Structure formats: structure tokens, C-alpha cells
Amino acid sequence: MRNIKTVFFILSAIAVTNILSGCAANTSKSESSASNAATAIAPGMNSQGEVVDSKLVEGEHGQKIKGLGDWEGEITGKPAPGSQFKKLQIGMSTRQVLDLIGQPSDQGAYMTGKAFIPFYFGSDRHRYEMVYKNQGRLVFAGGSVGDFISGNLIWIIHNPKESGYR
Numbered sequence: 001m002r003n004i005k006t007v008f009f010i011l012s013a014i015a016v017t018n019i020l021s022g023c024a025a026n027t028s029k030s031e032s033s034a035s036n037a038a039t040a041i042a043p044g045m046n047s048q049g050e051v052v053d054s055k056l057v058e059g060e061h062g063q064k065i066k067g068l069g070d071w072e073g074e075i076t077g078k079p080a081p082g083s084q085f086k087k088l089q090i091g092m093s094t095r096q097v098l099d100l101i102g103q104p105s106d107q108g109a110y111m112t113g114k115a116f117i118p119f120y121f122g123s124d125r126h127r128y129e130m131v132y133k134n135q136g137r138l139v140f141a142g143g144s145v146g147d148f149i150s151g152n153l154i155w156i157i158h159n160p161k162e163s164g165y166r
Contacts, residue, residue: 051077051159054137055166059155067091071141073154080160083135092153094128094140104130105164109142127151133164 041047044056051057062076067090079085084101092100107130126142128151136159140151 045077049078051136051157052161054131054157054159054162057157062155062157065090067153069152071152071154073156075156075158077136077158079158080135083158083160084132085135085138085156085158088138088153088156090153090156094151094153097130097138097140097153101132104138105133106131106166108166129166131162131164131166134160134162136160136162 042061043058044051044053045061046052057076059074062074065073065075067073069091071091073090075090087100088097107128109126109128111126128140128142130138130140132138137155137157138153139155139157141154142151
């Protein structure tokens with residue numbers, strides 16, 4: 001029994017040492033990648049901050065905005081001259097957007113990770129995306145449980161070369 005405890009202790013010590021050395025290695029990698037991230041070009045964008053491929057764009061690379069009803073959102077890219085998106089504000093409802101700029105070229109919905117949280121009844125359990133040819137994309141946070149037709153605008157992606165299809 002004493003030999004088993006000794007072996008267990010040695011294996012535990014080795015595991016802790018490996019974990020700590022791995023954390024130290026990851027820290028130096030993350031520090032260097034953080035400095036590279038400041039100079040790197042975001043996915044789906046060019047060096048001038050324009051969106052070139054809306055499908056590849058990731059959040060957290062645009063301008064953070066606090067909009068209507070205290071909704072927080074993001075605006076990515078630069079609008080095309082004469083873009084209808086200039087009329088929009090973060091926090092607008094789906095209906096308000098449609099009334100202002102009309103029907104999209106394409107649209108679709110997807111679930112977020114919040115949909116899988118037990119007993120979560122808040123908003124953003126699903127997202128609704130509208131695509132407008134030669135203008136970009138709009139992403140809406142879906143309503144709470146039982147509210148499948150409304151949503152609020154949380155992300156405007158300007159792309160003057162948008163194909164119009166998801």
C-alpha cells in the first residue's frame with residue numbers, strides 16, 4: 001500500500017510540473033501573439049479596415065457602439081457611398097430596419113451557445129442575419145424564450161462588394 005501511495009505522489013508531482021511549465025510556455029506565446037495581433041489584419045478585412053469577405057469577418061474587430069435601448073453592438077468596415085446602412089442604429093428592431101431599408105437579398109438564422117444553457121430565458125439565444133447586395137450584412141440578437149419573430153440589431157457589417165447571398 002505504501003508503494004502505491006509513493007507512486008501516486010510521484011506521478012502527481014510530475015503532472016503538476018508539466019502543467020505549470022505548459023502554462024509558462026503558453027504565457028510567452030500569448031504575449032507574443034498579442035503584440036502580433038495589434039499589427040495583424042483581421043479575418044475578412046484588408047489593411048484599410050474595409051471588409052472584403054463578410055463570411056470571414058469576426059466580432060471584436062469593429063467599433064463598439066451603445067445604441068437604442070442600451071443595446072451594445074458593433075460596426076465593422078466602411079459604408080459604401082450612398083449606403084442605406086447609414087440610416088441604421090444599433091438596437092433597432094427587425095421591423096424598424098425593414099421599414100427603413102427594405103427587404104434583404106438573403107437571410108437566415110442560427111442558434112448561439114446561450115440556447116444550450118439550462119434555465120436561460122434571456123435574449124440572444126438565436127441570431128438572425130440579413131444580407132444586402134452591395135451593402136453588407138446585419139446581425140440581430142433574437143428575442144427571449146417564446147419570442148421568435150423579433151430581434152435587435154447588434155452588428156452592422158459594411159461591405160460594398162457583398163454578393164447578396166449567405
